[in-house]
Amino acid sequence: MRIDKHLCLPISGGGGFDLTDAFDCNVFLIAAGSEWLMFDAGSGRSPERGLEVLAEDGIDPRSIRHLFLTHGHADHSGAAAHWREALGLEVHAGHATAAMVSAGDEAALSVDRARRAGVYPADYIYRACPVDHVLDLDRPVSINGVTVRPLATPGHSHDHVSYLVETPERRMLVAGDALFHGGKVAIQDIYDCDIAAVCESVRRLASIDFDALLPGHLAFSLRNGRRHADAAFAHVEALHCPPSII
Numbered sequence: 289m290r291i292d293k294h295l296c297l298p299i300s301g302g303g304g305f306d307l308t309d310a311f312d313c314n315v316f317l318i319a320a321g322s323e324w325l326m327f328d329a330g331s332g333r334s335p336e337r338g339l340e341v342l343a344e345d346g347i348d349p350r351s352i353r354h355l356f357l358t359h360g361h362a363d364h365s366g367a368a369a370h371w372r373e374a375l376g377l378e379v380h381a382g383h384a385t386a387a388m389v390s391a392g393d394e395a396a397l398s399v400d401r402a403r404r405a406g407v408y409p410a411d412y413i414y415r416a417c418p419v420d421h422v423l424d425l426d427r428p429v430s431i432n433g434v435t436v437r438p439l440a441t442p443g444h445s446h447d448h449v450s451y452l453v454e455t456p457e458r459r460m461l462v463a464g465d466a467l468f469h470g471g472k473v474a475i476q477d478i479y480d481c482d483i484a485a486v487c488e489s490v491r492r493l494a495s496i497d498f499d500a501l502l503p504g505h506l507a508f509s510l511r512n513g514r515r516h517a518d519a520a521f522a523h524v525e526a527l528h529c530p531p532s533i534i
């Protein structure tokens with residue numbers, strides 16, 4: 289789904305816009321010169337449907353040269369192996385995400401737990417993916433005039449990284465599962481979800497200036513996206529955990 293000339297949402301599942309497989313997170317493409325940067329990969333259950341959406345949007349999939357992962361959960365990283373093989377793109381991830389995704393460690397990624405809980409179907413298999421670039425957190429990556437700033441935002445999972453992406457057009461927060469529309473977060477009963485860390489990450493995101501909020505599920509916001517961080521911050525300041533989408 290083309291959002292504008294420089295921004296596209298080709299993959300989004302049942303927790304979003306129902307463009308592709310129900311288990312897919314929101315996958316955003318941000319233009320960097322003549323190429324596109326991909327943020328998160330989707331579940332990998334039907335990547336061919338993502339290719340159909342790209343064709344409808346007039347985007348050559350081979351112009352997607354870099355994939356940045358927010359965290360290892362399968363709805364975000366399960367298709368990384370497919371895109372790396374099919375498109376020859378380079379995968380970027382934080383240290384902890386890289387270790388789990390490259391090993392395909394289903395226990396560390398909570399895939400086994402999610403499968404037992406019925407979050408993923410019984411036949412879902414996670415495909416390990418090599419990670420080409422392990423990000424030095426807080427050190428920005430520059431690609432064709434676009435700056436991608438990784439921000440450690442643990443809590444939803446211990447490995448979670450958000451990205452502040454600065455283009456000539458706007459400043460965007462690719463928030464993954466750290467912050468959602470309406471000031472919500474995502475808390476679940478998995479081994480590495482940590483409520484205190486969720487709140488600390490909200491504080492961090494509320495201290496950053498950005499225009500657009502591009503979260504891993506539900507609606508995105510192109511202008512004044514900071515209000516969602518402010519709403520979450522108000523809960524944290526009152527000693528509440530912000531409401532969870534799960």
Ligand SMILES: [Zn+2]
Nearest residue numbers: 359361444465
């Ligand atoms: Zn997640």
